[in-house]
Amino acid sequence: MHILAWDNGIGPFGSGSLLEINYVLLAILAVANGQGPFTVPVLNGSMTITWMMTTGTNGPILQATVKSNSVAWIGIGWHMAGASGPENVDMYDVDFAIADFSGGSPPRVTDRKSNNNVNNGYSPPLLDTDPAIGGTNDITASSGVQDATTSTFSFTKLYNTGDARGDQSLQNGLQHVIIAHGNSNTFSYHGNVNRGHWMINFYTGANAPCMGC
Numbered sequence: 001m002h003i004l005a006w007d008n009g010i011g012p013f014g015s016g017s018l019l020e021i022n023y024v025l026l027a028i029l030a031v032a033n034g035q036g037p038f039t040v041p042v043l044n045g046s047m048t049i050t051w052m053m054t055t056g057t058n059g060p061i062l063q064a065t066v067k068s069n070s071v072a073w074i075g076i077g078w079h080m081a082g083a084s085g086p087e088n089v090d091m092y093d094v095d096f097a098i099a100d101f102s103g104g105s106p107p108r109v110t111d112r113k114s115n116n117n118v119n120n121g122y123s124p125p126l127l128d129t130d131p132a133i134g135g136t137n138d139i140t141a142s143s144g145v146q147d148a149t150t151s152t153f154s155f156t157k158l159y160n161t162g163d164a165r166g167d168q169s170l171q172n173g174l175q176h177v178i179i180a181h182g183n184s185n186t187f188s189y190h191g192n193v194n195r196g197h198w199m200i201n202f203y204t205g206a207n208a209p210c211m212g213c
């Protein structure tokens with residue numbers, strides 16, 4: 001097979017190749033639009049959140065991947081922008097995406113919401129479609145895989161789904177994000193170490209540790 005490239009023998013396609021120049025141009029355009037991909041290490045680097053923002057006819061679309069150095073269920077969730085008080089540190093009033101590998105790979109990825117009837121939401125998050133929530137499933141695509149040491153899942157969702165009961169719109173500002181992984185593939189309490197917090201702007205990639213969390 002012939003690849004059209006100016007090959008001077010440096011780099012995967014040769015430095016200065018058409019492929020390489022196109023790749024660099026795409027990367028520059030992506031950064032200029034603030035669309036990522038962005039990666040944030042969390043939980044002392046044992047988990048990562050990577051995402052891109054693309055634009056669709058119904059507004060911005062989140063394409064996110066969460067990876068954990070564990071063989072277990074994994075999840076991510078976010079509060080309202082500017083939330084303070086208990087909402088800023090607890091599992092209360094959170095919009096979750098959770099990957100359950102108990103049936104193997106790919107995992108069952110679900111759109112969930114805190115059970116606000118439990119103090120601080122410290123309980124398994126409910127499906128958005130649960131009658132107690134009364135929302136809708138707004139995860140439009142998902143995938144994931146486990147190997148001997150890691151678990152990874154990806155999901156796609158609008159930044160603003162319109163599901164006021166089940167979802168929190170992603171804001172163009174720092175937003176409180178929580179992550180966790182289990183001790184096994186059975187979706188149950190993560191224990192008091194396998195969970196963490198970060199502040200993330202999913203539009204710009206800006207992020208910071210959550211002070212006071």
Ligand code: HEM
Pocket residue numbers: 074075076077089090091096098122123124125178179180187188189190191192193195196197213
């Ligand atoms: C079966 C599901 C779950 C149960 C039963 C559960 C239960 C609890 C309980 C009892 C606590 C308080 C004790 C502690 O600090 O460890 C807690 C805290 C926490 N959970 Fe969960 N959890 C679940 C799922 C999740 C998920 C999916 C996430 C993130 C995506 C998460 C993130 C957190 C965080 C960040 C804290 C610390 C909150 C704080 O600093 O006040 N949990 N959880």
